[in-house]
Amino acid sequence: METSKELPWVLVEEIGGSYGVMEEHLDYLKERFTLITMKELKEKKEQVAEKIVCIFNWANKPDVNRELLQCLPRLKVIASAGAGVDHLDLKMISSFGVKAANTPNAVTDSTADLAMTLLLVSARSFLEGCKIAVSPETDHFKANWVSIGDITGATLGIVGMGRIGYKIAQRAKPFGMKILYHNRHQRPEEEMSVGATYCENLADLLQQSDYVMLVVNLSPQTEKLIGRREFKLMKPSATLINVSRGPVVDQDALVDALKEGEIKAAALDVTYPEPLPRDHPLLKLSNVIITPHMGTATCDALRAMMEDMVQSIMDAVKGHSISYEVTDI
Template identity: 60%
Template sequence: MSDMEMPGVLVSAFEGPHGICEDHVGDLQKHFNLITMKEFLENKTQFNRKIQAIYIWGGKPDINRELLLSLPSLKIVASAGVGVDHLDLPLIASFGVKVANTPHAVSSPTADLGMALLLVSARRVLEGYQMAISPATENFCVNWMGHEVTGATLGVIGMGAIGYKIAQRARAFEMKILYHNRSRRKLEEEEAVGATYCEKLDDLLRQSDFVMLAVNLTPQTQMMIGRRELGLMKPTAILINIGRGLLVDQDALVEALQTGIINAAALDVTHPEPLPRDHPLLKLKNVILTPHIGSATHQARRQMMQNLVESILASLSGLPVPNEVLLK
């Protein structure tokens, strides 16, 4: 089958920070004629009716009304990852276009990173590394200490697939696990990981030594951790965010970190990404930042690609779409 006979799939680019993974291109081209945004914009009349799917990688390409109007044959928007806050779902649905994501591929690696950030921040690993390699270091101080993880209380906000896997991992550290979610888990699921449900977020914040954000960004969860919520946390507590940057009021977080309202923060996500180079979070010693790498493993990213291919092919064949995102 020639490229032009294959279904046309719009992608951001083949190179650059928002390009699709180079290792995946060959697999994708077995099924689709990949058309970059640059190619499409330079010759819309050639490609507009051929494009039947949009393959979103790293949040790109952007989907707006103008793009949707220009793609009359579009059937599905397939987006890598679990979060869909970058998509206007009602707008896309109004064009009769389906949306799919890849929630199962990201849950384990993101939970792994959440625990890594918890451990690194608790034991001050980054500060310790800098001390160990500094030319100015002559002695290691015996009284330089971090915080114990074993037996500590972890509060998980968002007990979906990722949050539950975090609880599974935390149980191995003999942690006391609290969780807050829009709906309570089944009793047997709670018992399996030793988790206690907190109907009120405030109760979780007051009791937790570590607070882990693993919730999706929605209008209801945006800025859910602000000055008031930070003030409820223990002064020794550490905030870990593996969800989305906008879950947290970053100005309030900076203030809380500078004044000792909380002890530290470990953030895989911020708003924007990356932060401006003069942002105060970049200058604080009690902050660890990583570049939104929750799902950044070779295995997870390949699984994401395969899941997207399955969803696109199902949509084009008129079959039920795996991992279809439905309007609520």
């Protein structure tokens, strides 16, 4: 291991706190890097700015803007936790000669697990059942109380058959679900392995699906991908599940669709903004489940993300090809 004086200087938002490097990861990082916080950069810009070669972008922090990039002349790479990079202006970053990296492999299984959890919990009205079971007013269980429905034999429509979408399909197959998918490109090998059917047109998937699962990256093409027109195409008995990004769904249209019975329910791990304002109508609807963007919130996934970020940083420092470089700008 290198001595501390030789370690690459890496910018982080803070140590600990809501957006900082996790305490559990600190020893691993300090063995490899000299960590500089945003506070230290602001206080000692002249002494430290020219030494920083990488940014450790955890929980989308630090904010990577033009002003920050202009003051870091030796910056080589921005390593970002998670698969999504919609919080980064990749063209601007590239214009500074800086590369970007993410951690797509590290988040795949945990996000797919959370997606299936939301599907199962919403299908069986789990939260409502839990409230009934623990309510002080409950003196018996009604024999005719039922949940939304079984998932065995139901149709799951996956919008976005990338790494995570495929993992979700793998998990849905043993439940006996019929799997449809819509994607920019057909994936014959993957669809054969899980028995999925490709829907070239999104409308075809929406009209047939009992559960619509959103697993796309956020881009200008996918922003408000699901809006008023799409909700009218869905079954009144359908459930929308979103584990991608909040802006993929027109939330005003979603509220109306839920209130008017155009769809049965929604289960959302993502919204916009996050968290929602405490008076937002989605928080008041009984047919909505919302979780706090927790798709990757497991110890194993967070550790894997951190290690993949470290790998990309070390690749950049050594002048190697960056393992998890984002090339689709």
